[in-house]
Amino acid sequence: MNRYDNTTILKTQQDRPYIKGKYYPNIPLSENDVYVITTVGDRLDSLANSYYNDNTLWWVIAMANNNVTKGALYPEPGTQLRIPTDINKVLDLYNQFNKAR
16 A cells, blocks of 8 residues: 555645645554664665565554654664564554544
């Protein structure tokens, strides 16, 4: 699932379009989560592709780790990252969180 799927386009009073913001839930810990230590050249999108077969899910890894610089796809080498393994649960939380808003 692309994080831009089901994007809502709204209009201002002046009839200008804008995109409704997305909200991201806290991703709960699981005993099945995988932990990796990054090396030079690792990117969040390539890690997402390796674990989820979908590079657009890089934001899941970013949200699960508060030690990743906001907006950065390249984590610092030597950083421990948590890779949530129950991606369907994470995507369900994301969808529920955004439907409620």
